[in-house]
Amino acid sequence: MSVVYADLNLARTREPKAESPPPLSPDTCRCPRWHRLALKFGCAGLILLVLSVIGLGVLVLSLLQKLSVQEISTDVQKNRTNPTDSSAKCPQDWLSHRDKCFHVSRASNTWEEGLADCDGKGATLLLIQDQEELRFIQNSTRGEDNSFWIGLNYTSTDKNWKWINGSTLNSDVVKINGDSTKGSCAAISRGKAVSESCVSDNRWICQKELKRETTCNDS
Numbered sequence: 001m002s003v004v005y006a007d008l009n010l011a012r013t014r015e016p017k018a019e020s021p022p023p024l025s026p027d028t029c030r031c032p033r034w035h036r037l038a039l040k041f042g043c044a045g046l047i048l049l050v051l052s053v054i055g056l057g058v059l060v061l062s063l064l065q066k067l068s069v070q071e072i073s074t075d076v077q078k079n080r081t082n083p084t085d086s087s088a089k090c091p092q093d094w095l096s097h098r099d100k101c102f103h104v105s106r107a108s109n110t111w112e113e114g115l116a117d118c119d120g121k122g123a124t125l126l127l128i129q130d131q132e133e134l135r136f137i138q139n140s141t142r143g144e145d146n147s148f149w150i151g152l153n154y155t156s157t158d159k160n161w162k163w164i165n166g167s168t169l170n171s172d173v174v175k176i177n178g179d180s181t182k183g184s185c186a187a188i189s190r191g192k193a194v195s196e197s198c199v200s201d202n203r204w205i206c207q208k209e210l211k212r213e214t215t216c217n218d219s
Contacts, residue, residue, distance in 0.1 A: 114204030125151030149204035
């Protein structure tokens, strides 16, 4: 029995090489996804924070401006009601209000006598210029049982109420209660303007402009 030897050359099958991933460019972000999301949310939060700070600053500035305007308005009103200017003085026992001085008499007499008394003091009977001044007079005479003559009387020729300076009464400022007849004069009684006979005995209110002292410096 003969043995035959043979050389077998079997070609080795090469396994396919796994393809390597393409190299990343230098500009490609190598950060994880969660890191990128966190960065986006952080940027958005920072923008919202900046906008909130700006809005809060604008709101605070607006409130400060409103408070400043209110304080200035209050100070102006106080200065009108109670003048504190050292150069503006009323005589002793006279009331000071805005740009006027007022004197309430202790004596009582007719309207003509009250007119003469005020004239002797360098003043006139009260001329009420607006509702605010009327309220001041009402508050100043509150609690008094007397009536107080003012510079207003009824003229039969014009059949109208006129102030002693010649101007006609504006009913929006003062409304006269009572009959308007010849020989009627106006008085403040219990906070209201009433018509009374000019020969009645009442107290009266004088007024004059607030004196402002001026000083001159020699040059």
